Amino acid sequence: MPIILKLVYRDFLRRRSLLTFALLAIMATCCLIVWFVASIDVSAFADDNGTSGFFGEYSLALAADRRFPEQIRAKIEKLETAEKVAYARQTSAKILLDGYDQALKPSGMGDRQYPFLLAISDDKPPFDLQHGQWPQNPLECVVGSAAAELHVAVPGETARRKVRLGDRLKVSTDQGDFLFTVTGLLKQQKREDFRGRVSGTFNFGFGIGIGGRQMGEGRRPTPDTPSVKVSQPEATSERFSRDSNGRADTRPSPPSRGPQSGPRRPGGRFARLEVSPTSPSVYILPSDLVKVCGREMPPNLVFVQLADGLQPSQFYRDLETACGATLAEMGIKTYDTTPKQQEGQVSQEQVIGQAWSTIGIVIVASVFIIFTTLSMGVSENIRFLSMLRTIGFTKGQVALYIILEGLALGLLGWLGGLFAGWLLLTILVFLQSGVIPLVTLSASSILFALGCSLAGAFLASLLPAWRATRIAPAESLVRDLHALSPRQLFWSGLTGSLLLLLIPVLVFWLPFATKTRLLLFTTAGTTLLAVGFLLFIPWTVAFSEKLLGRLLAAALGLPHLFLKQILTGNFWRTLGTTLALSIGLGLFTAIHIWGSSMLNMFWVPTTIPDVLVRFQEGVIGEFTADGLAQMPGILPESLLRVSVAQPNLRPDLQRRLAKGHAVSSSNIVLRGLDGDRAFRHDNPLLRLKFLAGNRDQAREAFTTPGARVCVIPETLAVHANLQVGDKIALEKSSRRPISPRLPPGQIAEPPPGTEYAEYTVVGIVDFAWVWLSKCAGVRVSSGGTGGLVFTPFAPLLEDFGALDGEFFWFDKKPTLTYAQISDYLRNLAREAARRNPLAAKVNSYAGGTRWDSGINRHFVLVNSNESLNNSLASRAFGVLDAMAKMPLVILVLATLAVINTMIVSVRTRAWEMGVLRACGVTRNCLLRLILAEALLIGICACVTSFCFGLFYSWLAISLVDYAPMFGVIAPPLTIPFAKLLPGYLIAIAVCALAGLFPAFRTSLRETSTLLQKHNT
Incomplete structure (x- = not known):
């Protein structure tokens, strides 16, 4: 044992530049762990008796x-x-x-x-x-x-x-x-902290907590x-x-x-x-x-x-x-406080769960950094390890030597990470309070960080230790390229692909209950995803080297032969570095692809009129209707009167919606309009794509006198299992029926004698209605609804007491701005209110909340498609960008693994580079050759991350059809290249920067110095 410890110590001294960068990476990850754990203030969740x-x-x-x-x-x-x-x-x-x-x-x-x-x-x-x-x-x-x-x-x-x-x-x-x-x-006490953050320091320094602020509320609570x-x-x-x-x-x-x-x-x-x-x-x-x-x-x-x-x-x-x-x-x-106690408990569990997930990601990144360092050490020290076997070391002693080296890295990184974490917490508290605090780390955070460091180091050293035990004494005489054979490459990628394809079979295609699907996705699916991509990476490495390597060689003016086996020739080194980079970049990719795809179900489409206007009940009349029609910039032929109601569904339909995971199953929003103009053959005002039925059939049905028909969105059709010809039974009542708040899944039975109006489905359209209905004031009874449905204009006035002249929908000229429309209509509504002294005393509702409770003081709500989409983009992309920052931090930390890779690569190929210099290769060409390897590693990480993010996003999006999420159905996959490009450029840039130091140092060395490395 003492001799092994001495060997570890001597090896640290011999490879101090390599191990310095490895220690910096481990210290950084340990610092993050200390930050997370120390910042979870458990006392913030304790609230005496909850009140x-x-x-x-x-x-x-x-x-x-x-x-x-x-x-x-x-x-x-x-x-x-x-x-x-x-x-x-x-x-x-x-x-x-x-x-x-x-x-x-x-x-x-x-x-x-x-x-x-x-x-x-x-x-x-x-x-x-x-x-x-x-x-x-x-x-x-x-x-x-x-x-x-x-x-x-x-x-x-x-x-x-x-x-x-x-x-x-x-x-x-x-x-x-x-x-x-x-x-x-x-x-x-700020109980709302549970919704957005745990403590003042536990927000990654980016202004948003781990839990993120929920977007489901119509207004922002007072701090x-x-x-x-x-x-x-x-x-x-x-x-x-x-x-x-x-x-x-x-x-x-x-x-x-x-x-x-x-x-x-x-x-x-x-x-x-x-x-x-x-x-x-x-x-x-x-x-x-x-x-x-x-x-x-x-x-x-x-x-x-x-x-x-x-x-x-x-x-x-x-x-x-x-x-x-x-x-x-x-x-x-x-x-x-009962609902808030429950919400606080759920928020607490979500925050802690996301904290553990983040800590897990950081630990995995640390594991791969240590794995890369040790694996490169095994590859670099083959002759040394084989000589140890020759002089009598057993396989167990060689494995122990590698494991102790990994544990030493973890222990030293833990010590440095503790200090760095303490310093980071001190700085954050100082920046927030202006007072230098006395920050103390709890024993639990110190021990947890120690356990994570040692456990990660031990796991990372297992495979390199196993590889070291397979080195024979005779290998001290030869130098081997650690490459996979074509056969191994093929079977590895094929096995990984089959494991990945097994995930949708288990989660989606087999007839399981929703809870079982979620359990399979988070357990078996996660395991298959990790193992599958680990085995699939050889294909991405080969693709990057064979195809993209040629393009890179041409761009840098290098012969392709120089890059022919630059990645596959040292596969284990490439594998560890690629994995370390792909953890952060893959999560970054998945976040943006998933988020952008889900937003497809919320963007207000351009296939509907541009502006929706709602007048407060006290100013409804011909004065406001005529004034709106005379507004400069409006297209008069597009002006539609819209009647709106939000009736309750019959209990059987409510049950079907609840079973179909609709976000709200008690009611739907009805929008009555002139079907002749909305669905006319030439230049229709509603240009929505019909998935069932067609525009001509809808127009004919809407223009039939007294017809009670409707066109429904695809989400409602899927959730309630509705088809063309089915009937939707709606409770005849006042315009604002009382919808009691009930636990999820519980349906309120209507009183005996309740009358229903039945509307026949004549069309199903592709229509993203959620954000429009949430923000445009059409939810006149309740803050939640199961869908937005189009009907003829008149039946809503008769069946549900909808108001004539309250809502208007129209197109505008491109030169007319939202601000101009708002100013004109606000002045118009104020003049109408001045003429009607009782206007301020009339109660109007939007989202179940009275206008005089802070919604609007101008007697009119104005929403354009552009303004709605801008508000959605500012909220959604703000959340997505905040979520994507931590993966980028992990990506930057992984740069240290790239530096280690380049140092080892240059050291092991020093003699080859000396031969190239002796054969006439210039210093500049040698510098470009080393940079090409670093860039190719970054490109390989980008390819791997893109494949991971695309596949994982597809799985998560497909899961929407089986588990409730925002009340929508699975949207088409959308790849936001503009959002992904900065992350990929950062990955390639940090790899290039990581290669600069060894590239310049090697290119400045003399040829004789490089040739002396032949026997090392």
């Missing part, structure tokens, strides 16, 4: 429309499940920072003008105070951390000023102006205001308006209209939805609220702290039993 991030020490909140009756409050206090009860009044007023005329506007709060005023009966803060103390004297206030982030634009300055201790806030109501002194800042479960539409007892003097006017809301209307929110017409202590709030004493409002204000919010271990559902049942009525019957809305 402190939402309501402080309270478990839930109850809201009444105007006030809580005394008898209900008495019942709540007597419940054994309620451990503590506090009453609060939440209202609004005009709030300014004293000395400034600009409004105090919450950052990230959309159109909301001011934070809430909240007076709570608790004599101590429900949250931890960051600074200061709870109000003790009149006209003192505490500002929540969400409201403390409110920015005040300082006149004449570009800087923004935040609320600080000692500031004075001017609160204006109809009772006058009141100056409140800020005595404390209230801490409110410090987590959403909560609301059992009924939002409620409060007051609305806020300003008189001519800018003072607050608090009075009861007008009667609501429609089943989902509800009273207005405090804080203005465009207040946010969340009502809870975590909303951006200014906390004052109840006695001060009386002064501000001019009268005693009864509580409209009740906060309850439950006994340990109790769930909100138990409290609700007890309260309903005590009161003898349901909460809905009593007009009480509930806010609790």
Whole structure:
């Protein structure tokens, strides 16, 4: 054993340049592991009983429309499940920072003008105070951390000023102006961190967390205001308006209209939805609220702290039993954290799962870097190893020598990686806080990094150790090219191809349940993918060398014979280097091909009219319709009136949609239009491709008087198993049917006597409707839908109460811009609203949310195909680019493996290069020869990565037909060459840079020096 350790030490000294780069690569990967593990702050996920991030020490909140009756409050206090009860009044007023005329506007709060005023009966803060103390004297206030982030634009300055201790806030109501002194800042936990990041350092330094921010919500939550479960539409007892003097006017809301209307929110017409202590709030004493409002204000919010271990559902049942009525019957809305607890748990699992996946990728990259180094060491030291066998070393001792060398690399890399990881964390925290922190690494992160380093080094050394044991003593007399024979090359590639083809057979073609398919894809499929591509790589190496090598030789002015066996002649060295490069580049390719292909189901097509306009209900009329028709730049012959409804499906169709993995199975969006113009033979307004039926049949059916027919998208046809001639039964009801939120897979049975209207399918079209329906305001009842369907115009008005003159669809001249259309229509809608004083009081909905809840304040929604696609591109490509950055980091780290490869290649071929120089080859030609090898390795990695990314993306896309994903079907495969090209150029560039150092060093050596390397 001591002699083996001495040999390892001597070998390190002899090959210090080679091992230096290997150690740098291992240190970098170990640094990433330390960064990831140390940045997963497990305490961030701990949330006491799961409620402190939402309501402080309270478990839930109850809201009444105007006030809580005394008898209900008495019942709540007597419940054994309620451990503590506090009453609060939440209202609004005009709030300014004293000395400034600009409004105090919450950052990230959309159109909301001011934070809430909240007076709570608790004599101590429900949250931890960051600074200061709870109000003790009149006209003192505490500002929540969400409201403390409110920015005040300082006149004449570009800087923004935040609320600080000692500031004075001017609160204006109809009772006058009141100056409140800020005595404390209230801490409110950012529960939304689960959705986008784990901690401030765990975001790869690229501004997005491992989990990524989900895109499924219609609006962005306030940074410090987590959403909560609301059992009924939002409620409060007051609305806020300003008189001519800018003072607050608090009075009861007008009667609501429609089943989902509800009273207005405090804080203005465009207040946010969340009502809870975590909303951006200014906390004052109840006695001060009386002064501000001019009268005693009864509580409209009740906060309850439950006994340990109790769930909100138990409290609700007890309260309903005590009161003898349901909460809905009593007009009480509930806010609790149950959905967010579940979402937080799911988000936590997703974040940790993705963290482990990333760590696994980094470990694999490290394994291949160590494998490449050791494998090259075996190839370079064949004579040395054979001499060890000659003097009496056993095969086991030779294998132990190689394994110890790998473990030594892993151990040294771990030590350096610990320091690098600690330094990286320190720098990141310093950049975020401005204070040099004392960062300490936990024992778990240190031991985990050690385990990963040693385990990776051990696995990477197994194959080189096995190769070393096969070296015979006689091999010290000959030099062997480590190449695969044509027979081995053929069978290796064929076996790999068969293993890869076995994946779709197992996952897609055999009749398994969805869960079984997913399990097979993640287990057997992943194993087959790894082994299959490992065996398939010899074909990509041979292809790159035989075909692309000729092109590269011609481009560099080299004879092709110089590159004939430059890769296959040292196969193990090439294999390890190619794999190290392909890990990052292959993931980069797969991310972009998969993402771009999936976007095909979301891009708004150019085969529909250019612009969709929706007027708010209060301004609908001939004035807006005529004004739109007279807009400059519109093509009048293309102007279509569109009727829109979102009815519920009959339960049997809902079940079929749920079984078909539709994103929402309860309803569909109907768009009624003039079929004669939409499907006319010449220049139709809807130029969609018919997959079943045809345009003439659709036109004939749509123009039949009283016909109830429809043209459906392919996604709906696939999910519901519909064909031309089938009927879709839709619930006849008001335009906005109440669709209760139910657990996935559960269907709400309609009441007895429900009537249905049946629409016959006359065509199936290729139509990407998801993004259009999400952003264009056509989801008038619910935020989710199972499809967007075209019908004749008139039946929707009769069956579902759709409005005439609300939606318009038209084409425009190319010179007319989206901004010009928006400005014109906003002015038109504002003029219509001025003529109708009640327009602002009419409730309109988009995505199930009222317009006066922050959607739009211009009385009109304008969406062009271009604007919708631009918004989609900015969100989707932002996410894809963020996801693709880590693979590029791994690719750059793998450059160190290329440097090692080139150093060993030059060292083992030094005598051959000396012979070439002696035969007249110039230094410049020798430099180009060495660079050609580095470039060819990069090209081989690009070919391998492209094959991997293409095949894996095809598998992932095909899986969409068997597992739910965004409610779409498998799209066609799209290769975004413009997105892939930068990554491939980076790969080739880093390989060229990696080859520069050994190329220049070798080309500058004398011929005699190179010829002296013959016996090494």
